[in-house]
Amino acid sequence: MSSEDPLNASPNDAVKRSRYTHRQLHLLRQGSTATPLRAIAHIDLDAFYAQCEMVRLGLPRDTPLAVRQWESLIAVNYAARPFGITRMITAAEARKACPNIVLQHVATFREGEGGRWAYRDDSFKNIKTDKVSLDPYRAESRKILKTIKDELDRWCTNEPDGEAHCFTQGLSAGLEKASIDEVFIDLSPLVYSVLLQRYPELRPSLQDENRDAGLPPPPTTAVPWDPEDFLVELDLHEREEDDPDWDDMVMLVGAEIVRAVRRAVWDELKYTCSAGLARNKMLAKLGSACNKPDKQTVVRNRAVQHFLGGYKFTQIRMLGGKLGDQITSLFGTEQVSDLLSVPLEQLRTKLDDHTASWLYGIIRGDDRSEVNPRTQIKSMLSAKSFRPSINSVGQAEKWLRIFAADIYGRLVEDGVLENRRRPRVITLHHRTAQSRSRQIPIPASNAVDENLLFELAKTLMRQVITDGQAWPCSNLSLSVSSFEEGVSKNKAIEGFLLRGDQAKSLSHGSRPRDPNAAASEQLPPEKKRKTDDNGIKRFFAQPPHTDSPVVDEESAQPQPDPDPISAAQRSPPEVHGSAMPYYTCGRCSRSIAELESEEHDDWHFAKDLELQERQEARDVQHQSRPTNSSSSSRGTGTRGRGGRGGRGKPERGQMRLAFQ
Ligand code: DCP
Ligand code: MG
Numbered sequence: 001m002s003s004e005d006p007l008n009a010s011p012n013d014a015v016k017r018s019r020y021t022h023r024q025l026h027l028l029r030q031g032s033t034a035t036p037l038r039a040i041a042h043i044d045l046d047a048f049y050a051q052c053e054m055v056r057l058g059l060p061r062d063t064p065l066a067v068r069q070w071e072s073l074i075a076v077n078y079a080a081r082p083f084g085i086t087r088m089i090t091a092a093e094a095r096k097a098c099p100n101i102v103l104q105h106v107a108t109f110r111e112g113e114g115g116r117w118a119y120r121d122d123s124f125k126n127i128k129t130d131k132v133s134l135d136p137y138r139a140e141s142r143k144i145l146k147t148i149k150d151e152l153d154r155w156c157t158n159e160p161d162g163e164a165h166c167f168t169q170g171l172s173a174g175l176e177k178a179s180i181d182e183v184f185i186d187l188s189p190l191v192y193s194v195l196l197q198r199y200p201e202l203r204p205s206l207q208d209e210n211r212d213a214g215l216p217p218p219p220t221t222a223v224p225w226d227p228e229d230f231l232v233e234l235d236l237h238e239r240e241e242d243d244p245d246w247d248d249m250v251m252l253v254g255a256e257i258v259r260a261v262r263r264a265v266w267d268e269l270k271y272t273c274s275a276g277l278a279r280n281k282m283l284a285k286l287g288s289a290c291n292k293p294d295k296q297t298v299v300r301n302r303a304v305q306h307f308l309g310g311y312k313f314t315q316i317r318m319l320g321g322k323l324g325d326q327i328t329s330l331f332g333t334e335q336v337s338d339l340l341s342v343p344l345e346q347l348r349t350k351l352d353d354h355t356a357s358w359l360y361g362i363i364r365g366d367d368r369s370e371v372n373p374r375t376q377i378k379s380m381l382s383a384k385s386f387r388p389s390i391n392s393v394g395q396a397e398k399w400l401r402i403f404a405a406d407i408y409g410r411l412v413e414d415g416v417l418e419n420r421r422r423p424r425v426i427t428l429h430h431r432t433a434q435s436r437s438r439q440i441p442i443p444a445s446n447a448v449d450e451n452l453l454f455e456l457a458k459t460l461m462r463q464v465i466t467d468g469q470a471w472p473c474s475n476l477s478l479s480v481s482s483f484e485e486g487v488s489k490n491k492a493i494e495g496f497l498l499r500g501d502q503a504k505s506l507s508h509g510s511r512p513r514d515p516n517a518a519a520s521e522q523l524p525p526e527k528k529r530k531t532d533d534n535g536i537k538r539f540f541a542q543p544p545h546t547d548s549p550v551v552d553e554e555s556a557q558p559q560p561d562p563d564p565i566s567a568a569q570r571s572p573p574e575v576h577g578s579a580m581p582y583y584t585c586g587r588c589s590r591s592i593a594e595l596e597s598e599e600h601d602d603w604h605f606a607k608d609l610e611l612q613e614r615q616e617a618r619d620v621q622h623q624s625r626p627t628n629s630s631s632s633s634r635g636t637g638t639r640g641r642g643g644r645g646g647r648g649k650p651e652r653g654q655m656r657l658a659f660q
Contacts, residue, residue, distance in 0.1 A: 017214030046293035048181035049075035115405020289579035303366035383477030428460035
């Protein structure tokens with residue numbers, strides 16, 4: 001009997017097809033979030049600050065070490081963890097538990113010692129005079145990111161189709177720096193090109209005109225996993241002996257790339273990291289934490305249910321905050337496995353439709369959020385709280401010198417010397433009984449350097465003193481914002497340097513226009529409204545680390561704000577009589593000083609959110625159903641481990657959620 005005779009063919013003779021289609025494979029090439037064949041990696045450095053210190057001090061990996069900030073621990077290496085040392089105990093307790101532990105204090109700036117940070121043996125006793133610097137860790141983080149990109153680029157250029165997908169372009173496609181020590185990588189297009197090279201039968205042929213036809217099956221009955229790959233156990237009804245499908249092959253190639261990336265980070269910089277690989281960000285992030293340190297975990301599609309079933313849903317991205325708490329109280333459980341047995345209809349009786357559908361999907365491993373290359377940093381802030389408060393201009397200026405140096409160091413890293421970017425506004429925040437801030441433009445005619453920032457900061461401080469009520473001051477901070485793009489955006493280098501009259505008038509404009517005006521009066525009315533509006537502020541707020549006992553102000557660096565309006569929506573700049581550049585806003589037709597453009601855009605963004613909020617609140621009222629909870633709240637928290645990452649704004653590809 002021949003299998004070519006369909007009438008007489010037995011089921012065993014039938015040509016087996018993959019459960020995946022040409023269309024789904026093609027979507028992999030495009031990095032689409034819609035294909036089940038996606039390959040997303042999450043890489044997280046092990047005990048990051050502690051490793052930075054071990055590398056700097058040249059210590060062997062088995063030396064117990066913790067990084068301290070005053071009496072608190074902020075990172076603990078894996079050699080110290082078996083002694084019961086965690087971030088939740090103090091330095092003294094750690095010393096007791098492990099007398100040989102190295103307790104390395106973070107680098108600090110010191111009042112009166114200029115603007116250079118240094119490692120000092122006595123920093124931990126000097127909270128009054130020292131200010132933490134995270135510069136060493138930021139610098140290591142940048143090196144690691146570069147190594148990761150270089151390795152990915154090596155893969156790209158080795159692949160015939162890979163060149164279109166380059167990881168080192170200015171804003172790396174497919175690579176999202178999620179925090180100082182973690183990145184998401186969308187490996188999909190790269191995996192696609194490797195797969196096509198290795199399995200030419202995947203190339204669409206003329207017979208495959210039907211894009212929804214199944215792919216030929218993989219030419220193997222067993223996946224050659226590397227012994228270093230930790231595979232999450234399969235779901236109950238799945239068996240390892242079953243033939244693999246293309247989703248397994250996607251993970252196999254992804255795991256090979258991730259292993260190479262991790263090896264490059266170790267070989268070149270001597271850092272270990274852990275990784276998770278899965279079809280989406282949520283699963284990849286959970287995966288990377290599973291087998292720390294120095295391991296990678298693969299969550300195959302056939303293992304997702306088993307994997308997620310063991311978690312509390314409050315451990316899932318987006319469910320770590322308020323939303324998770326509310327779902328816990330509504331359903332009386334934190335376990336994914338309990339919630340899996342709740343039908344969608346029942347979720348809808350307690351949650352609005354969007355939230356119910358999203359939750360129903362996410363606990364089944366469905367997350368379509370994109371890997372977003374981060375937008376550029378939009379502001380930099382350097383701050384210090386004083387206990388006891390300070391009382392003199394001399395003391396304040398010593399700190400302003402440190403803030404200026406701190407911010408300048410970060411501007412240099414951000415490309416200010418190469419004219420890639422420069423800030424246009426400098427702001428001094430000052431707290432006595434109440435908080436106030438004053439800001440002035442940074443003259444476009446001057447090169448931005450430490451001295452200029454210091455001089456401008458002193459000018460602002462003098463204004464605060466002239467206003468009165470400057471002392472006792474309990475907190476002082478300096479920030480720069482309203483960044484201007486330079487040559488990287490095809491602007492000539494001189495684009496920063498205005499000439500002749502224009503430069504002169506702008507530098508005049510940089511002087512305080514009205515030294516006696518209250519700080520808030522210098523802000524556009526829109527800005528004031530935004531600042532006053534608690535409803536909106538929530539969306540911009542970034543929750544602090546919550547698992548750390550450290551109550552600190554040091555070197556806080558605001559995350560980049562979402563880019564609210566594309567430049568295309570703005571009319572071209574116009575110049576008013578004062579020679580201060582203005583433009584007419586394409587949305588509200590108001591005339592806006594260029595220097596305030598970012599704030600103005602932010603204001604529109606905030607207004608849009610506010611409108612959206614109101615609209616959603618109205619929708620919710622209309623669709624209202626009985627609920628167990630009388631509270632009304634919005635599930636925008638994205639707190640991850642350590643409370644990081646809570647940005648409020650939903651990611652692209654995700655819906656904002658609302659409770660009823
Ligand atoms: N960090 C901090 N305070 C916290 C949490 C973290 O200062 N409450 C800093 C120090 C960490 C770094 O951020 O080294 C990265 O945070 P992680 O949560 O990734 O923790 P680690 O990298 O230290 O350990 P792990 O191996 O669990 O990732
Ligand atoms: Mg880490």
